[in-house]
Amino acid sequence: MNTTPDEIEDSSAPLIEHLAELRNRLIHSVVAFLVGMIICFTVATPVFNFLTAPLCQVLATRGQDCDLIFISPQEGFFVAIKISLLGGFMLAFPYISLQMWRFVAPGLYKSEKGAFLPFLIASPFMFLLGASFAFYVVTPLAYDFFLGFQQFGGDGEAIVDEDVAQGLSVVFQGSAQEYLNLTVKFILAFGLCFQLPVLLTLMGKAGLVSSVGLAAVRKYAVVAILVLAALVTPPDVITQVILFVVVFGLYEVSIFLVRRVERKREAELRAQGLWMEDDDDDLDDDPLMKEFDQDEDEDARK
Numbered sequence: 063m064n065t066t067p068d069e070i071e072d073s074s075a076p077l078i079e080h081l082a083e084l085r086n087r088l089i090h091s092v093v094a095f096l097v098g099m100i101i102c103f104t105v106a107t108p109v110f111n112f113l114t115a116p117l118c119q120v121l122a123t124r125g126q127d128c129d130l131i132f133i134s135p136q137e138g139f140f141v142a143i144k145i146s147l148l149g150g151f152m153l154a155f156p157y158i159s160l161q162m163w164r165f166v167a168p169g170l171y172k173s174e175k176g177a178f179l180p181f182l183i184a185s186p187f188m189f190l191l192g193a194s195f196a197f198y199v200v201t202p203l204a205y206d207f208f209l210g211f212q213q214f215g216g217d218g219e220a221i222v223d224e225d226v227a228q229g230l231s232v233v234f235q236g237s238a239q240e241y242l243n244l245t246v247k248f249i250l251a252f253g254l255c256f257q258l259p260v261l262l263t264l265m266g267k268a269g270l271v272s273s274v275g276l277a278a279v280r281k282y283a284v285v286a287i288l289v290l291a292a293l294v295t296p297p298d299v300i301t302q303v304i305l306f307v308v309v310f311g312l313y314e315v316s317i318f319l320v321r322r323v324e325r326k327r328e329a330e331l332r333a334q335g336l337w338m339e340d341d342d343d344d345l346d347d348d349p350l351m352k353e354f355d356q357d358e359d360e361d362a363r364k
Contacts, residue, residue: 083165084165087161087162087164087165088161090157090161091154091157091158091161094154094157094158094161095150095151095154095158096150097150097154098149098150098151098152098153098154099146099147099149099150099151100146100150101149101150101153102145102146102148102149102150102153103142103143103145103146106141106142106145106146107142109145109149110141110142110145110238110242113145113197113242113245114128114130114241116197116198116201116202116205116245117130117205117236117241119202120202120205120206120209121209121234123206124209124212126233126234129235130236130237130238130241131235131236131237131238132237132238132239133237133239137237137238137239138238140239141238141239141242144239144242144243144246145242148246155186156186159182159186162182163179163182166178178264181260181263181264181267184260185257185260188256188257188259188260189253189254189256189257190253191256192252192253192254192255192256192257193249193250193252193253195252195256195308196248196249196251196252196253197245197248197249199304200248200252200301200304200305201245201248203300203301203304204248204300204301207300207301209234211232212232212233212234213230213231213232213233214231214233247294251294251305252305252308255290255294255305255308255309255312256308256312258309258312258313258316259312259315259316259319262276262313262316262317262319262320263316263319263320263323265320266319266320266323266324267323271320272320272324273317273318273320273321273324276313276316276317276320277317280313283310283313284310287306287309287310287313288306290305290309291303291305291306291309
C-alpha cells in the first residue's frame, strides 16, 4: 500500500500535538514542584522541628534533652534541601496529578474515566494514611527500641539501669541528617505499602489479577511481605512485625476489594446477557471469600 507524503504528515500531526501537550504538562508540573520546594525551604526549620517530635517524646520519657547535632558544616543546608524536596513534592502532588489526569483523560472512555478517577483520589489519601501511621505509631516505637541501648554512668543526669557500669556513659548524640533519613524512610515505606489495596484493586479492575488468584498465592505473599519488612525497616523485631501485620492486612483487604469489583462486573455482564459460566467458580473455595460472598448476599437481600 502506497502512502503519499501528505498522508504521512497528517498521521504524524496528532503525535506531535500529543508530545507538545505532554511537554506543557511536564513543564507545569516541574514549575509547581519548584514552587512547592521554595515554599518548604523557607519553612524548613519548623518542618524539621515537627519531624523530631517522635524522638523528643522518647527522649523526654528518659529524662534527656532533645538535641541533634551537625557533624559537617554543610549538613544543615542538605537537611533543608531534603525537606524541601519531600515537602515540595507533597505540596505539588495534587497539581501534578491534575496535569496527569488532563493528559490521559481525553483518551479514555467515559466508563474508564469513572473507573480511574476514584483510584487517583484514593492513592494520595492512602499514602497520607500510611505516612501518618508510620510517624505517630511506628516511629516512636522504633526510636524507643533504639535508644534503649544507651547506658549512663554514675555522674549522668539520667539513670536507666542501676546495674550499669559506673563511670561509662554511652548516650545518644544524633546527627540531624541521619535522623531525617531514617524518619523519611519510615514514612515512605509505610506510605508506599498503603498503596497496595489501590494498586491491586486497579489491576483487578483492568483484569490483570483476580481475587481467586490473589487468594491462591497468599502463602507466597506472606513470604514476600516478610522479606519486604526485613528490607525496608531497621533491624528490630517490633517494627518488622508491625509492618508485616499491616501489609498482610492490606493484602487481605485488597482481595475483598478485587472480589467486589469482580462481582460488580459480573452483575453488569449478566444484565447485558454476556455472562458465561466457566470452571473458575470452583476456585471460590477460599474460606474468607466464602464468608465475604455470604455477607454480600445478605446485604443484597436486605
